[in-house]
Amino acid sequence: xxxxxxxRAVLAVGAAPKLLLxxxxxxxxxxxxxxxxxxGLNAKTPMPQVAAAEEVAAAQLRFFSTxxxxxxxxxxxxxxxxxxxxxxxxxxxxxxxxxxLIGSSSGDxxxxxxxxxxxxxxxxxxxxxxxxxxxxxxxAGELLKPWMRTWLNDHPPTEEHADFVNxxxxxxxxxxxxxxxxxxxxxxxxxxxxxxxxYWSPIQPDLSPQSGRALSVQPHVQAVPPSKHRIPSYQx
Amino acid sequence: xxTETYDVLIIGSGHSGGMAAKILTEYGIRCIMLNAxxxxxxxxxxxxxxxxxxxxxxxxxxxxxxxxxxxNGFNANVWVDERxxxxxxxxxxxxxxxxxxLFGGRSLFWSRQSFRLSDYEFKAKSxxxxxxxxxxxxxxxxxxxxxxxxxxxxMGAQDGVPQLPNGNFIPDDAPWTLALQRFxxxxxxxxxxxxxxxxxxxxxGLASSVNLLLPDAEATGKLTSVANAVVRELTVDKNxxxxxxxxxxxxxxxxxxxxxxxxxxxxxxxxxxxxILLNSNLANSSGVVGRYLMDQVYGPGVLASVPQARRGNxxxxxGSAAIVPRFRNITSKTDxxxxxxxxxxxxxxxxxxxxxxxLYGAExxxxxxxxxxxxxxxxxxxxxxxxxxxxxxxxxxxxDAWGIPVLHVxxxxxxxxxxxxxxxxxxxxxxxxAAGFEILSKNDKPNPPGYSIHEVGTCRMGxxxxxxxxxxxxQSHDHKxxxxxxxxxxxxxxxxxxxxTILALSMRASEYLAGEMMRQNI
Numbered sequence: 001x002x003x004x005x006x007x008r009a010v011l012a013v014g015a016a017p018k019l020l021l022x023x024x025x026x027x028x029x030x031x032x033x034x035x036x037x038x039x040g041l042n043a044k045t046p047m048p049q050v051a052a053a054e055e056v057a058a059a060q061l062r063f064f065s066t067x068x069x070x071x072x073x074x075x076x077x078x079x080x081x082x083x084x085x086x087x088x089x090x091x092x093x094x095x096x097x098x099x100x101l102i103g104s105s106s107g108d109x110x111x112x113x114x115x116x117x118x119x120x121x122x123x124x125x126x127x128x129x130x131x132x133x134x135x136x137x138x139x140a141g142e143l144l145k146p147w148m149r150t151w152l153n154d155h156p157p158t159e160e161h162a163d164f165v166n167x168x169x170x171x172x173x174x175x176x177x178x179x180x181x182x183x184x185x186x187x188x189x190x191x192x193x194x195x196x197x198x199y200w201s202p203i204q205p206d207l208s209p210q211s212g213r214a215l216s217v218q219p220h221v222q223a224v225p226p227s228k229h230r231i232p233s234y235q236x
Numbered sequence: 237x238x239t240e241t242y243d244v245l246i247i248g249s250g251h252s253g254g255m256a257a258k259i260l261t262e263y264g265i266r267c268i269m270l271n272a273x274x275x276x277x278x279x280x281x282x283x284x285x286x287x288x289x290x291x292x293x294x295x296x297x298x299x300x301x302x303x304x305x306x307x308n309g310f311n312a313n314v315w316v317d318e319r320x321x322x323x324x325x326x327x328x329x330x331x332x333x334x335x336x337x338l339f340g341g342r343s344l345f346w347s348r349q350s351f352r353l354s355d356y357e358f359k360a361k362s363x364x365x366x367x368x369x370x371x372x373x374x375x376x377x378x379x380x381x382x383x384x385x386x387x388x389x390x391m392g393a394q395d396g397v398p399q400l401p402n403g404n405f406i407p408d409d410a411p412w413t414l415a416l417q418r419f420x421x422x423x424x425x426x427x428x429x430x431x432x433x434x435x436x437x438x439x440x441g442l443a444s445s446v447n448l449l450l451p452d453a454e455a456t457g458k459l460t461s462v463a464n465a466v467v468r469e470l471t472v473d474k475n476x477x478x479x480x481x482x483x484x485x486x487x488x489x490x491x492x493x494x495x496x497x498x499x500x501x502x503x504x505x506x507x508x509x510x511x512i513l514l515n516s517n518l519a520n521s522s523g524v525v526g527r528y529l530m531d532q533v534y535g536p537g538v539l540a541s542v543p544q545a546r547r548g549n550x551x552x553x554x555g556s557a558a559i560v561p562r563f564r565n566i567t568s569k570t571d572x573x574x575x576x577x578x579x580x581x582x583x584x585x586x587x588x589x590x591x592x593x594x595l596y597g598a599e600x601x602x603x604x605x606x607x608x609x610x611x612x613x614x615x616x617x618x619x620x621x622x623x624x625x626x627x628x629x630x631x632x633x634x635x636d637a638w639g640i641p642v643l644h645v646x647x648x649x650x651x652x653x654x655x656x657x658x659x660x661x662x663x664x665x666x667x668x669x670a671a672g673f674e675i676l677s678k679n680d681k682p683n684p685p686g687y688s689i690h691e692v693g694t695c696r697m698g699x700x701x702x703x704x705x706x707x708x709x710x711q712s713h714d715h716k717x718x719x720x721x722x723x724x725x726x727x728x729x730x731x732x733x734x735x736x737t738i739l740a741l742s743m744r745a746s747e748y749l750a751g752e753m754m755r756q757n758i
Contacts, residue, residue: 150592152592
């Protein structure tokens with residue numbers, strides 16, 4: 001604080017009692033500057049409107065190669081094209097989302113995708129002498145349909161290639177249905193709905209294994225006020 | 237305040253710990269309850285969101301809870317983070333340890349299926365020669381089951397099937413829908429019973445220790461609870477050799493703390509209670525602490541479609557659910573496996589998942605429209621045998637976030653479980669075919685052990701102190717003031733969801749402990 005400001009503040013504090021005596025019926029004056037830093041936010045504070053980064057910015061490719069992404073994009077378009085009013089996987093930006101998801105996933109999952117995309121592109125070159133990304137819907141279907149299987153939750157096919165095709169199909173569908181674009185599109189029939197559930201934030205997450213913050217957390221009391229919720233009393 | 241000596245230290249706040257707290261405090265006994273995690277406040281910690289607002293569009297966050305197949309992006313933060321509290325197992329023997337450390341534990345999240353064990357479980361060895369009988373029978377536990385069913389408000393029917401004893405139920409007299417009627421027509425001639433589901437209604441949509449048990453304990457003024465208290469080990473009185481409290485770590489601050497008590501009740505969940513005992517070197521003169529880990533086979537099943545319910549014709553046909561209790565090795569004997577399995581049966585009114593059709597794109601959507609609300613699910617719950625070699629032990633080379641040695645889980649299914657799963661799927665397919673339902677997909681491969689979240693055993697009860705850890709009152713053979721009241725005490729697993737039995741055993745053990753304390757035997 002500059003000296004001039006400090007002197008002004010001291011004078012203001014000194015004058016306050018006299019002013020108060022003369023204005024007892026009036027509203028109390030604003031607190032003298034400087035005000036306490038962190039006491040301004042309150043329940044009436046307007047909430048700034050912000051957009052999700054994914055809506056307004058381009059994500060950077062971080063896991064798949066450019067070639068793999070081209071294959072994944074075509075595969076996504078074939079397996080989940082727009083149907084009725086609902087967007088397809090490309091409109092839902094599913095391929096780039098999967099780059100983010102798979103890039104964060106376990107080595108097994110990453111290998112399934114990488115080797116699966118390479119295999120698919122290789123099959124395309126063998127059969128049609130061109131990249132999978134350039135195939136027609138019919139050509140792509142001829143490569144994919146022999147590998148489509150039915151399966152129960154948690155038990156995708158374990159057969160090589162069928163595992164990739166069916167798991168990637170499931171992931172593409174989930175990511176697309178759970179996109180903002182899908183949710184915003186009108187519902188005409190019995191299309192799946194974007195999941196909407198109770199989301200649990202991290203609960204007292206002070207101990208974070210990803211960072212070294214755990215040991216530097218300030219101690220604080222963890223008692224829960226007993227009166228916070230009504231204690232139920234049931235007739236038995 | 238924590239330096240005073242309490243009457244009873246209860247470790248864990250789920251159904252078993254909550255029941256112990258309720259019973260003991262209602263006898264006027266002063267209890268301190270420690271729970272390893274925080275209190276979940278739905279008004280503070282949760283809000284409705286769309287999947288696209290989540291970091292991974294509803295997918296499970298990678299790396300956090302790889303073994304919790306039940307998790308997704310919405311509930312990821314209620315489970316124990318495996319990076320924070322790891323455990324180990326052999327690469328080719330995965331184990332799914334599904335844990336919740338919030339106050340109330342897994343009682344906050346359960347399917348509420350509420351079945352009694354029968355004497356086909358309590359006296360299983362007498363029936364088929366394998367393993368050990370429990371030191372108690374259904375008659376010993378029946379009065380406690382009835383009281384538990386009253387607290388949980390279990391809805392069900394008095395089906396009168398010996399392998400699924402009747403109970404104190406809110407009557408379920410709703411008629412079967414047509415799909416279930418059709419199913420029953422084909423099970424009856426095969427001698428396969430079909431019973432109404434038995435489900436805890438609870439109160440206000442919840443059947444947890446935090447709303448059904450702990451409020452009663454708190455009302456006595458005799459319960460003190462501490463959240464975020466991660467127990468390191470039990471402490472022992474040097475003069476008597478008896479447990480006299482525990483050392484714990486504050487989860488958030490890492491402060492080392494301790495409490496003292498005249499008696500200790502372990503209710504941290506099967507494997508956490510056992511981990512505490514193993515890290516404390518207590519109660520193991522038999523050498524079987526950690527041994528005989530069991531659970532139930534989950535994962536195998538069949539999804540069929542009821543043709544009459546397609547194209548929107550749902551109402552009369554769909555909507556019921558049933559339990560087919562174990563029917564193998566009851567009145568007849570199969571040479572393929574010991575014990576048996578139940579089949580959870582649901583005539584669902586929801587969409588059939590897309591993975592049940594080998595199609596994609598517009599063709600798939602047409603199929604999904606047509607089959608909407610026609611799914612008939614049959615999934616198994618199969619008994620896993622208690623084997624000495626299926627065990628947990630302390631891994632001294634790995635510690636959790638608070639420096640506490642972690643568990644190593646060494647368990648696997650055998651041909652008994654695999655054959656059981658195959659028989660269940662073959663039988664379900666036969667029933668679906670006979671009923672005229674179209675089989676869409678099937679699976680006879682079990683999920684990894686632990687998936688059912690019904691892990692039991694590792695401190696089994698028995699009359700012989702050389703073969704068991706606890707006596708018939710859930711009391712340590714070695715230390716008279718130490719009790720284990722959760723699933724660890726099971727002598728055999730049964731096919732039934734274990735919660736009702738855990739609650740009944742905890743109630744019985746707690747009343748016994750209260751009596752012993754009042755008689756000054758403890």
